[in-house]
Structure formats: C-alpha cells, structure tokens
Amino acid sequence: MIWGVVTFPGSNCDRDCVHVLRHVLGQDVREVWHEARDLTGLDVVVLPGGFAYGDYLRAGAIAATSPVLHAVRRHARAGRPVLGICNGFQVLTEARLLPGALVRNRGLRFICRQVWVRVERTDTPFTRGLRPGQVLRLPIAHAEGRYVADAATLAALEAQGRVVFRYCDAEGRVVEAANPNGSLHGIAGVASAEGNVVGLMPHPERAAEAVLGSRDGLALFASVLLQAATAPPGPAAPAEPGRPPVPSRAAPAAGARRPAGVP
Amino acid sequence: MVTALRGALDPARVGLTAAEAATIRTALGREPNAVELRCFGVLWSEHCAYKHSRTVLRRLPATGARVLQGPGENAGVVAVAGGWALVLKMESHNHPSAVDPYNGAATGVGGIIRDVLAMGARPVALLDALRFGPPDDPRSRRLLAGVVAGIAGYGNSVGVPTVGGDLAVDPAYRDNPLVNVACLGLVRADGVARARAAPGQVFLYAGARTGRDGVGGAAFASEELDEHAEREDRAAVQIGDPFAGKCLVEATLAALATGRVRGVQDMGAGGLACAAVEMAARGGCGAVLDLDRVPLREGGLAPEEILLSESQERMLVACAPEDAPALAAHYERWGLAAAVVGRATADGRFRARVQGAVVADLPVALLTGAPERHVVPRQPPVVPSPPVPPLDPAVLLLRLLAAPELADRRAIFEQYDHMVQVRTVVPPGADAAVLRLPEVPPLGLALTVDGNGRWCALDPYAGAAATVLEAAANLACVGAEPLAVTDCLNFPSPERPEVAWAFAQAVDGIADACRALGVPVVGGNVSFYNEGPRGPILPTPMVAMVGLAPDVAQLASTRGAGADPPVLVLLGDGEVTLAGSLCARAVGVRPGGTVPRPAFERAVRTLEVVRCAVREGLVVLAHDVSDGGLLPALAETCLTLHRGARIALGALPQEAGPSGAAAGWPLTLFGEGGTRVLCLLPGSRVPALEALAASARVPVRPLGVVGGDALTVTVDDSPAVHLPLEVLGRAASAFAEVLA
DSSP: OEEEEEEOTTBOSHHHHHHIIIIISOOEEEEEETTOOOOTTOSEEEEOOBOGGGGOSSTTTTGGGSHHHHHHHHHHHTTOOEEEETHHHHHHHHTTSSSSEEEOOTTSSOEEEEEEEEEOOOOSTTTTTSOTTOEEEEEEEESSOEEEOOHHHHHHHHHTTOEEEEEEOTTSOOOGGGOSSOOGGGEEEEEOTTSOEEEESSOGGGGSBGGGTBOTTHHHHHHHHHHHHHSOOSSSOOOOTTOOOOOOOOOOGGGGGOOTTOO | OHHHHHHOOSGGGGTOOHHHHHHHHHHHTSOOOHHHHHHHHHHTSHHHHOTTTHHHHTTSOOOOTTEEEOBTBSSEEEEEETTEEEEEEEEEOHHHHHHOHHHHHHHHHHHHHHHHHTTTOEEEEEEEEEEESOTTSHHHHHHHHHHHHHHHHHHHHHTOOEEEEEEEEOGGGSSSOEEEEEEEEEEEGGGOOOOOOOTTOEEEEEESOBOSTTTTHHHHTTSOOOTTHHHHTGGGSOOOOHHHHHHHHHHHHHHHHTTOOOEEEEOOTTHHHHHHHHHHHHHTOEEEEEGGGSOBSSSOOOHHHHHHOOOSSEEEEEEOGGGHHHHHHHHHHTTOEEEEEEEEESSOEEEEEETTEEEEEEEHHHHTOOOOOOOOOOOOOOOOOOOOOOOOHHHHHHHHHTSTTTSOOHHHHTTSOOOTTSOEEEOBTBSSEEEEOTTSTTOEEEEEEEEOHHHHHHOHHHHHHHHHHHHHHHHHTTTOEEEEEEEEEEOSOTTSHHHHHHHHHHHHHHHHHHHHHTOOEEEEEEEOOOEETTEEOOOEEEEEEEEEESOHHHHHHHHHOOOSSEEEEEEOOOOOBSTTOHHHHHTTOOSOSOOOOOOHHHHHHHHHHHHHHHHTTSOSEEEEOOTTOHHHHHHHHHHHHTOOEEEEEOOOGGGOSHHHHHHTOHHHHHOBOSOOEEEEEEGGGHHHHHHHHHHTTOOEEEEEEEOSSEEEEEETTEEEEEEEHHHHHHHHHTTHHHHO
C-alpha cells in the first residue's frame, strides 16, 4: 500500500502523519508537494492538518485551488481513498470534495483538547476496522471546526448515512455539552457519497501511540490496510510494477541520518 | 517616518548618551553621519549590547560536560544522547506587548523560534512566562487576552507546540506586562550551525521582504514606557506572519541540510545591520552590504530603514559565492525572497552602499564594542512585614484557588496547540511538561518555566535561587534530571543603584542554585527598563529549565495508574514564611519582611529522592508545594485526582497552641518556602518510600488519605477546612471568566 501525504506551505501535521504511517504502521509513504499534478501510483492520499498557505483567507480556501488538488480530485473520482484531517478536512470542503463547511468555533477561540467521538459508519476505507457506535478518544486542535451545512444537505447526509463521526461524551451520547465547537448534529467527520473520501476535524495521528495517551486514532489508518487485505478497492486501478515515480517533496536531507521511529 | 529618521542627528534621539557620542566621535576621528548614528543607536542599545549586565552575567555557570554552545551565540546547545543535541533560548517581548499585545507576543514567539533555528535546530516546543496587572483591572485583562491570542495565533500556525508556561499577577506589572517566551529545538550535535561569516563568503538574505515595521525596536526596548506609549510606539512594533515563519523554518532546515551554509543568523533586533555586524564580529571579519539588493516590500525606504527595519521572518545566511544560487532555490521553493546582498571582507569594517555610494563605513569592533556602564549598587532598606490578621482558612483557600497563579488555566493552554509534532507525553497543567524523544527512545525531555517576583522584591538573591530550585522540583516531579537552564532577567532601569544591586543579587542567586544542582545556564536574555508611569516592575528573573526523563513510557503508564489505598505524604521540609506569599497578598498585607535563604544541599537531596521515587514508580503522582503553600497544593492535588482527601496536619512550632487556631494557622497552611513535594502512593509502598528518604536524610510526613468528595483538613486535631470538591473546582475554574 503506497500512501501520499500532501505538504502545502503551512501544513504542520504532515510530518506527524508520515511518522505514524511509516514508523508505527510500517507503510510506504511518499511526501507529495503542493505543486504535484500527478498522483499516479499512490493508493491513499492524506491531506494533513495545519494552516495551508497561512489560511489567511478562509481555512483551506487557497489550498482548494492548488495544483495538487486537481490531482487529488482525479484520485478521488477514481474511487481511491482520500483522508482529510483538520485543515485537510477544511480543504476538502472548500474543494467541494466533501459537503458543508467548517466555520469559526462557537466560542470563537482555538481549542486544543481531548474529545470523544462516536463512530457512525464503518464501511469507509478509514473506518472499516471500527465498530458502529464505538467511542474513540481523539484530540482536536482548531479554530475553525464548526461543521455547518444547509438543512437540505444535512438531511441528505443523515439520510445517506454519510456522517462518519460525531462528538459525544465518554458513554457515546451525542449531547451538546460534549460538542466542543458547535458543529451541527455534532458532526466531527463526514464521507463523500461514494464513501472513499473522508474528512474529520480530530487528529487520529496524534492518538496512534500509547505513550501519547490514546491509540484510538491508529484504527483509521489501519482500516485501509484491512480493506486492502480483504477486498481490493472497487474502481481503483490495482498497483502495478514499473509505474512512474510519484512527484514528491524531497525528504529533508537530515532525514538521511535519522533513525527509525523519528517523527 | 523617513523625515523623522533623517532629521535625527542628535545622538540623544537615537538613545546614545553624550559620553557615548563622544567616544564614537573620537574613535572615528569624525562626526558619524545620520545612517551611522542610527546604527550605533541600535547596536549600542542596552537590548543589543548588554551594557549594564555583561560583567555580572559572567558569574553564571555556563560550562559542563554536555554544553556544546554556551552564551554568545543565538541560543545555547547541550548534548542529549545518541548524537542529538538540545537548543534552548528564552527572550522577552515585554515592551512591544505592552503597546500591541497580539503582535508583540506573536513576534516574540517568531523571534525566539528563529534564534533556535539559527543554531540549525528544528524548533520542537515553546514555553511562555507571563506577568500582568491584577485581573480586576480591565486593561490588564485585555493585555492578557491579547498576549494569549498572539502566542496562540503565531505558535499554532507555525506548528511548534506550546507545552507549558507560568502566569502571575501584581499591580507592579500593570503598565509593563512581562511576556517571556522560551523555545527548544533539536539538532544533530554535528550539525549545529553558528552565526558567523568569513572573508570571501557572501551574505544571502532570505525570507520575508523588508518593510518599515519595527524600525528602532531595539532602541525602543531600551527605554521606560510612558503613558502615551500605547498610541505613539506602535510603529516600533513588528507585525508577525506565522505562515512566512513556518516556510522560513522549513526552507532554512532544507538549506542547512545541504551542508553549504557556513553561518546563519536571524534578522531580529537591529535588523540587517545587526545581523551582518554580529556575524562579521564573530568571524573576525568585515561586511559590505548593497542595500539596493535587499528585497523590499515597498519602495522609498531610506538606507537606515533598510538597515534597521525589524521586519519579521528573515534570516541572513553566509555561504561560498558559488553555493548561493542553490541555497536561494530552497527559499524560493517555499515562496520566500532570497538575494545576495553583500559579502564578508577581511578589513574588519562594516560598509553599507546604495548604488555603489557608501552611506556608512564603520569599524565592526567599534559597533560591537559598546562601553559597559557600571552603576554603583545600593541595597535598599528592608521593609518590615506587618502581621497577618486572623483568617478563615477555607475562605482564603477559595480565594487563592481563584488567583491566576493557582487557578485552572485550561482557558489559556487550550488555546495553544500543545500536541503538534506528536511528542507531548505530559501536556500543560502538570508540574512540568514532558516530550518524548523518539530519536533516542525511551528518553524524554521535561520542561518548566518559573519566576518569583514577590520573593525577589524582598530578597532578589533568595528569590532567584528559589526560582531555580522550584524549576528543578517541577522536573523532579516527573522524574527528570536538570540538563540546562536559560533565563530571562526582567528588571527596571539599571541606572538606579538599587536595581543594579537587585540585578547582581538575582544573578548570584541563579548562579549559586545552578552550581548546587550542577546545571549550566547556556543562554538567556536581559530586559531592563521595565517601568511605567506608576512605577517599576518587581525584579523578575524567569528561569526555563529542561531536564532529561529516562523513560517516558514508564512515566505515561504510572501517571494513569490508580493507587489503592491512596495515601498522601509530604517529602522534604524547610523554613517557610508568609513574607511575599500569596496568602499575604490575598489578605491585603503590604509586601515586606524577609524570606528564608536557600538551603541548597538539602534541596538537592530532597529532589534526588523525589526523582528516584517517581522513576521507580513508588509514587503515582508528585506535586511541588510552591505558590500558596501546603493547603492550596493539597486542593490542587484533589482537583487533579477528582477525589477528596482527609488530611491531619500538625501545626508548625510557631503556631502550636490556641493562638495558632485563633489566627487560622496561616504559616502552617499557607507558608511558602523550603523544598517540599506532595506524593501520592499506595499505602503499601510507604515503607519503601520512607526507606529511600531515610537513606538521604529527607523527612517523610504522612498527611492523610485520598477519598470521598471533600477536602477535610485538621490542624493539631482541630478542624481547619472542610470543602466539597465541587466548591474547590468552581473556585479554580472561575479564572476562565478573566479571559472571557
């Protein structure tokens, strides 16, 4: 399984995602620069958290028009998995790859804390290894994470079961007190109509190792492998040998002497 | 602005004394022109030249087996393990934050990150130490909210976690808040960069373009603030751009990784001129700059503005001429400007040219050789301490728990991304934050920052020493051994004899405490002239200490563990006082009295026991007894555990008997001082802890058991406090409203 983690100027969780995929899950990870136009050869694309291009306009608005997003769109249309985390989720909504929008938190402030989310849907590539109703401990860190959509979109999302995660309390109850940012319907993550594109505000990569307090997030990445092992992705072209190299950001040269296990 | 600069020929207008102007004139054998005078104004400012502090600072221990770089570069460097080294530095941004809290704090964060970057390190953590006026003052509340937002706005975006901090209030900080930011970085020991140039190398300007913001910031930082500062000095405050800052970090690390960077420095205080002059001075060479090659944000900048602008997010790189294009390409890839703007020469002169015409021509040694100033120190008279009136311990406890020093500060640190970079094992809110070091598992770094202006106001030596010992105690509570210290010394005008005395005393206190602990001070910053119309600040040396935790996995597992049956004991002892305490402040007693002199040897022994007990998993939780004394520490522990406790204390000898009960045992319950650590452990392990402590002659006093939903405390078998957990929690969380 070959993963691509996109780096926009201003991304700041790209290295964290690469770390978890490469050193915790032992995956083959390519670092994809924001100017890349071809993602051929990648099985899964991750849009990480951060402040792409500074987010000085709306969060994710400029990134949604970047060259790599055209390629991400093609990747998604081919039915291949795309995961947007935090800023990556914002980018996916701005790019209309996911419905709705992420606006300023109800309290108007940046919030960094541990929250609980309930798994609502388990047939996406990123939740296949989870149980419906399972409660996960994941951190959030955002100022613009309040999920909103018009009534029709929300109704359609609910009707089609496209809400993937909802903020909840430790017992899994979706209550207002457990909603950190005022998201409508407590929505923490949604999926595309086909289910292969998933975005969420919490950071699963920050909850992938016991030493950091929770391993609940690892399942999102591990689910993709589960799917690959049990059933090849539908319309996605299977990996083939001799494919052209993936245009990627050069690894920092310091990495050459970094031992394994370094984020 | 241009007119003001061009017209400023009077040396006093650039902050130089008549004597300094005469020294310059004599050394040059001519009158300096306006551009040159401006350069002297900045490079000879207190901020850049440490005129009042250089001699005293030499008393700090700066060496040790692990020290790879002590003071004198952009930041200190200490070896950690496995070929990795830690870079650390702390700096103040007090004056800018008083004028423009958001941008002042934001650029403070950006500046310290670039100091660490200049050593070749990837920045991995930020800490901030803040001082404001009391929260009942609307302006102080606004400054606090603005500073917190500025730290969050820059730190979150630039992707460096803010993992800890320190907050205290006092009316003395009302006009002149303190905003001190520390940054830590990691670098391969063989990849440490230096800020120096050598003849034949070129200067590559890299980063954001130069504008007019922050012209004269260093000189501005070297004056007292007057009542109009908030309106008039805004032009001297820089504007931060965390996006450019993030790109600059990545581009610079990529450039350094090529091995072609010979020297690199942040363009901070004093801008391009200061960076080029300092790099030339360290390399023992000269520098010539062509100002028309500097990437500008706007047209029409005067030469002195280009030289001295403190526009943010810029680095100056020294490299071989043939390497410049490859290095520039790294910056251009990240959307940043890059241009060769000059070269290092062998003649020891600093020259600036505009279209070939020389506009400044000065000896580098003279620019970096500001004469020291010596003020004869004078010890102020000791102010006697008025007696503390009788009090109700429960009422006072609730008042103290709501004070910014003790309150639940989640409302602040939840605004900071404290988890990015996936290293944070112990988040803010504990005695010390802990980061894992996956580079050298299972090691971790423990970080803390402390300051005690209330004690320093009464005895700067004892206060500064106690600050260092408290930092070490915080580290011991997470099982970490001190590795290095960086400090930020905030004082009023050093031209006053009693400030000169307090400064020297505080430095001695830090020096002696660090020697006792065997920990070097590898760098830091001095901030003088912290005064407002209503008077000076408390002398406030801040200390950021980093320690090495041997096993973060063990620490993470112990901290989560339950302890049954859970018992609380107090490790250590020491003389306590109400002078300069939170209790004295809360009951409205005028500051005065004397504080205990530090007991270094006893503190070192006690902390060694704490460290062992935490590392061996003997204790489940350790919490340093500091601000507010024993009773607030007990209440904090209950709140951390979400459980009550039944505690039986013996009154201190001075308070034994009926009169102590009548007064409310203030010294026993609220006295501050000594080295005392609250430990939570299963009752079955108490004998093992006692044996460990006895081997180091450290007293262990049983306090009581954890359980129930109230904190109940008796002193000499008389009831002192009985408060439901919920009431304690409400008091501690009231602080959130201060920021609302």
